[in-house]
Amino acid sequence: MGVPDDAMLAPGVWACDLSVSASHPHFVTPPEHWTDAEADNLARIAAVVAQVGGLVGERPRITSGLRRVALNQAVGGSRHSWHLTGRAVDLAWSRHAAIDVLLAMWDAGTVVDDVIAYHPDRGGHMHIQLDGGIPRRRYRVRDADGSYQLMVSRDDITRTRERWQP
Numbered sequence: 001m002g003v004p005d006d007a008m009l010a011p012g013v014w015a016c017d018l019s020v021s022a023s024h025p026h027f028v029t030p031p032e033h034w035t036d037a038e039a040d041n042l043a044r045i046a047a048v049v050a051q052v053g054g055l056v057g058e059r060p061r062i063t064s065g066l067r068r069v070a071l072n073q074a075v076g077g078s079r080h081s082w083h084l085t086g087r088a089v090d091l092a093w094s095r096h097a098a099i100d101v102l103l104a105m106w107d108a109g110t111v112v113d114d115v116i117a118y119h120p121d122r123g124g125h126m127h128i129q130l131d132g133g134i135p136r137r138r139y140r141v142r143d144a145d146g147s148y149q150l151m152v153s154r155d156d157i158t159r160t161r162e163r164w165q166p
């Protein structure tokens with residue numbers, strides 16, 4: 001049980017990257033305290049992080065990975081957040097907007113359960129989650145007004161990207 005801090009879970013993704021919180025570092029669960037189930041889920045998430053980074057040629061910064069209850073409450077996460085089981089990750093890039101990465105994932109046919117690109121005014125990050133079963137492959141955006149919108153075509157994404165241009 002548990003994983004060393006410096007274990008590489010996927011190319012360029014280390015265990016310590018997935019137990020992070022900029023705002024509440026004292027609530028983070030270090031990798032050596034992960035359960036086997038959490039470690040399994042986080043290894044799958046790490047593979048997706050590496051894959052998505054490769055699509056745009058820039059490794060993302062992981063802003064949130066595993067959250068146990070105290071951390072999830074501190075950051076205002078949903079009671080049923082998939083971060084609680086290590087099946088979700090939040091990512092940010094310095095040279096790419098989340099909507100650009102969403103488009104690259106669409107074009108590559110990246111298989112995830114759910115991915116959400118946030119409007120720059122809503123954090124500008126990306127949430128990715130994985131399921132244990134058949135992935136739903138939901139591609140969504142969270143708009144400036146806080147609404148969630150399902151992207152059903154490539155055009156949906158390119159139109160949203162144009163609308164979000166600064």
Ligand SMILES: [Zn+2]
Binds near residue numbers: 064089090127128
């Ligand atoms: Zn998230």
